Amino acid sequence: GQSLEQPSEVTAVEGAIVQINCTYQTSGFYGLSWYQQHDGGAPTFLSYNGLDGLEETGRFSSFLSRSDSYGYLLLQELQMKDSASYFCAVRERRSSASKIIFGSGTRLSIRP
Amino acid sequence: AAGVIQSPRHLIKEKRETATLKCYPIPRHDTVYWYQQGPGQDPQFLISFYEKMQSDKGSIPDRFSAQQFSDYHSELNMSSLELGDSALYFCASMGTGSYNEQFFGPGTRLTVL
Secondary structure, three states, X not given: OOEEEOOOXXXXXXXXXXXXXXXXXXXXOOOEEEEEEOOOOOOEEEEEEOOOEEEEEOOEEEEEEOOXXXXXXXXXXXXXXXXXXXXXXXXXXXXXXXXXXXXOOEEEEEEO | OOOOEEEOOEEEEOOOOOEEEEEEOOOOEEEEEEEEEOOOOXXXXXXXXXXXXXXXXXXXXXXXXXXXXXXXXXXXXXXOOOXXXXXXXXXXXXXXXXXXXXXXXXXXXXXXX
């Protein structure tokens, strides 16, 4: 079957660093993306990894290891506004508009 | 900058009624996705379109249908509504040559009574 596994909840302290892991099992793989979603809001794109390695965008970094079917999102210098749900998502095929599967999401809570 | 527009933002229907949700992608974006998201759940892929042609189908019930029109806007038609159809419905668009970044609309909250 197809599945993306993420921790359901993570709690961290303001100013700290947190890592959210994602392991996937899909019929195909053409990249791992990360999305942030605040309560009642729409998902917003954070990052994409098509190849192995680390991608850095400001306070957020994302890593992919295709051989391990594993990736993670790293959030540094946590701020209260980072409290949200984070989803990893896999595109299965290269073709345009191909199906995208989302993980179940990780709810990140930030404490002062 | 222009964003994805969805209408209506909120919709209340009775069981067995019909609903039509509309999505207006970002200008020059040729790909549209529809998702259904229940409370506390991840977005579930329903269907996608590229250049007005259906590309992929996910967990979309037979009671639902969708299409993309010549101006690239898309409509999701839902018939014989059930209580379980109550959810947030998101539309997302993507530009040519972009295989990763989807831009999501604000969503339509459908409540079936």
